[in-house]
Amino acid sequence: MKAVLTRLLQEAVAEAREQGKLKIGKNVPIILEVPKRDGQGDFATTVALSLAKEEGRPPREIASTLVSMLQGRSPLIQKIEIAGPGYINFFLSKDYWYQTLLDICEKKEQYGRSAIGTGKRVQIEFVSANPTGPLHVAHGRAAALGDALARLLQAAGYQVDREYYINDVGNQMTLLGRSTYLRYRELFGEKVTLPDESYRGSYIIEIAEEIKKSAGDRYLTGAEEAHLPFFIRTSYQTILGWIARDLEQFGVQFDRWFPEEDLYREKEVDAALAFLKAEGVLYEQDGALWVATTRYGDDKDRVVMRSNRQMTYFASDVAYHRNKFERGYDRLIDIWGADHHGYIARVKAAVAAMGYSPDRLDILIHQLVNLLREGKPVAMSKRSGEFVTLREVMDEVGVDATRFFFLMRRSDTSLDFDLELAKKASTENPVYYVQYAHARLCSIIRVATERGWRVEEEIQKATAADLAVLDLPEEQALVKQLSLYPDLVQSAAEGLEPHRLTFYLQELAAMLHRYYFDHRVVTEDLPRTRARLVLMAAVQIVLKNALAILGVGAPERM
RNA sequence: GCGCCCGUAGCUCAAUGGAUAGAGCAGUAGCCUUCUAAGCUAUUGGUUGCAGGUUCAAUUCCUGCCGGGCGCACCA
Structure with missing residues (x-):
């Protein structure tokens, strides 16, 4: 509807211009908003206000010119008013609301989808936790965010791929292998001292025990160097297996797991550096290789190869982003923890240096998660290796609640x-509150069915005329809220802000609960029952669609 | 010291540059012969950290302070 009004307004401005009633008006941005208060219409625009200065006329006068152009242009508009300093308020006709309901019931799970991303491929890379330990809660937030964003962009028409980048190269892998190796020796009664930088979590001992079980004392003799590759590989594969399993249970399916090692094996790092060299942004200094990222807005130039000939992580990051663009994505999204925000400038600079517009890469930063129990912080210490894992949280509070909570901010x-x-089954818990609204609707429809209503059939054959009995203000308010859903999905997708759906859902659920409390749907009044069933079905569809974008279930019973 | 993010009701947080800044929780007072009380109603609560600036209009944009978080390696 916003699109329709925007077009009408643009036409009105153009026409006024042709008729000499407006001087300017080329490419006027039309901003439509939903007024907060009753009596201010269903939509409003401030064009007249923003034109006032250039036009040199009072905004209300301009508004009146535009309104005269708009009169009678659309049967969906009941009336247009000029208010306050020069707002133009649109009041939509009842037909519009009835059509909205029928539209929702017809489109079902398609309702809310838009086409802004049609034909565009976007890749979201997220979680990408190092395979050196189980996922913890902050990774869970990234997982929920990335997956919801993927679903949101899909709803906006994009073709979306989810990708997990595995840092399987470098010193940390050696440290991981050594940690397991030392724990393994310890299991045979040897007294070992773990170096400071070792991984100390109990999961390392678990892996060592597995190795002991399957291989016995085979790795006790011989040099550590000879056994290290085995310990590295086993630890890495075991941990990656846990990560994959946890994410799957969390409802996140990656299209691709991309090992950093591939970039080296396929010589893509070399190729990327060669490209930068040809571009003249690579130089040698103090025995190291640098990228002149400052030319693209970074604070300082960055090393890609240290003087000891070792590549830095930045080198593979550069190659990785080049690889992504070469795979034909129109848009890339990286989701990083807040501790990596210092890397944004250099990665964007590298992308620019490689000839891609940095605007095609969005880097989303998510802050940390403070775990509380009854308002008191849950102690987490990464140093001792004792932190709360995503698995523990999922197991304790459930996947739906965990995901929803991560997306509430x-x-x-x-x-x-x-x-x-998050575990509470009450109104205090927003997840249950929203899910309960859905279950409640299912219950109403069940009861109607038990009383002989063929609900699906009634919805199919309902017409606008059948809906005219929905004349209560709260019924119109509900329909209005439903009608806003497609715009919400679109703007949330544009802003990469899935959290807006959680707020919307809480509002819609509140309206539904209130309506339920005040009015009965299934009564002896058959026409009214029919119309209300359509309304309830529409609310149910929107609740379900929005929950689906968040990756949260819509239970039929609770 | 430099950079990024955040400062909104007692608490946790919303609010594409627009009309009188909104929810939830906590507090107080109520509501179950009903299609799910896992619910609903009423009510309290604000100098949007401070000071300037841009604008017809600023919580929103710009500058400077104050406070909090994070980052500032030839680390991963």
């Missing part, structure tokens, strides 16, 4: 996650 603010609250 904008990603760049830190998140308080209260385990007890």
